[in-house]
Amino acid sequence: MKKNARVDLETRGDSGIAPAVAEVPPDPANAASRIRSSSPIQAATTARSTHWQIRDIDFDAIDFAAARTDETLLAIVASASMIEFASDIYTANLVQYYSTDSEVGDWLTRHWEPEELQHGRALRAYIGRVWPSFDWERTFKSFVEDYSNYCVVEELGPTPALEMAARCVVETGTATLYRAIHEYAREPVLRDIVRRIGEDEVGHFKHFYRYFKKYQDREKLNRYKIAKTLLGRVAEVRRDDAACAFRHVFTGRFPEFADDSSRLQSWTGDIYRMFKQHYPYPMAAKMLLAPLDLPPKLKPWIGTPLACTVRLIMWGRL
Ligand SMILES: [Fe+2]
Numbered sequence: 001m002k003k004n005a006r007v008d009l010e011t012r013g014d015s016g017i018a019p020a021v022a023e024v025p026p027d028p029a030n031a032a033s034r035i036r037s038s039s040p041i042q043a044a045t046t047a048r049s050t051h052w053q054i055r056d057i058d059f060d061a062i063d064f065a066a067a068r069t070d071e072t073l074l075a076i077v078a079s080a081s082m083i084e085f086a087s088d089i090y091t092a093n094l095v096q097y098y099s100t101d102s103e104v105g106d107w108l109t110r111h112w113e114p115e116e117l118q119h120g121r122a123l124r125a126y127i128g129r130v131w132p133s134f135d136w137e138r139t140f141k142s143f144v145e146d147y148s149n150y151c152v153v154e155e156l157g158p159t160p161a162l163e164m165a166a167r168c169v170v171e172t173g174t175a176t177l178y179r180a181i182h183e184y185a186r187e188p189v190l191r192d193i194v195r196r197i198g199e200d201e202v203g204h205f206k207h208f209y210r211y212f213k214k215y216q217d218r219e220k221l222n223r224y225k226i227a228k229t230l231l232g233r234v235a236e237v238r239r240d241d242a243a244c245a246f247r248h249v250f251t252g253r254f255p256e257f258a259d260d261s262s263r264l265q266s267w268t269g270d271i272y273r274m275f276k277q278h279y280p281y282p283m284a285a286k287m288l289l290a291p292l293d294l295p296p297k298l299k300p301w302i303g304t305p306l307a308c309t310v311r312l313i314m315w316g317r318l
């Protein structure tokens, strides 16, 4: 199996409701399908009833003058919306990978995937209002065609614990991204959206971290192996996820410069400059170091150099 992408804009519609679980045909070999067929819509609805919904966002309160002054920020939001919208590719891979763990499969399909897709819908709805000239749908189609090549089961971690550690990195990346946007943005509705999403991402991190510990109790991996996975995934997030989304948003915005790599480089340079200034480094370091479970005495000796290495990888210096 190479690709798992489901480019289905209809089922990802802007309604604020997750794609109906009952529409997915049950597959007895698949943990997610077992969960879906045992207690279909009611459990998912109950579990999500306390979570925020798209309708909670007051899009009428958008300050258009503030929103439209910064196209770099809009490009970041558009890029994030696409990565979030493509979350179902990852869910399918992860559910397949953890097919013998019904607790993980249950949480991925009932909570994680609906929340990630909702993030995509909220950001897309915002972009649709403040940046109407940007062809989101066409750009997303080209993005997901490209992005699905990176999202394959074969790319997942070599052991269940290491994949959970890698998931902690991805959630650290999103939680800190939204914190940086919240810090930087002045437009109130965008700030409200990224605050809600950022809180969800921290919650996702906590779940993946708990599952990491569950598997680590069995696998008892040494810190070197875990650190190698963490650093490897930081590089992948930058090289694959972010770079892929930025490239497609750039092409969507400037089709006439689609093949101009130096212009793309300078455009993404503006994005990284914004992040460097507003990136919550202490938050990132704390989250990334958690899976290493360092004793307090070792933290300054290992934690600080590792955090510096992460910083260099993130900004493309390693
Ligand atoms: Fe998300």
Ligand SMILES: [Fe+2]
Binding pocket: 116, 171, 174, 200, 201, 204
């Ligand atoms: Fe997340």
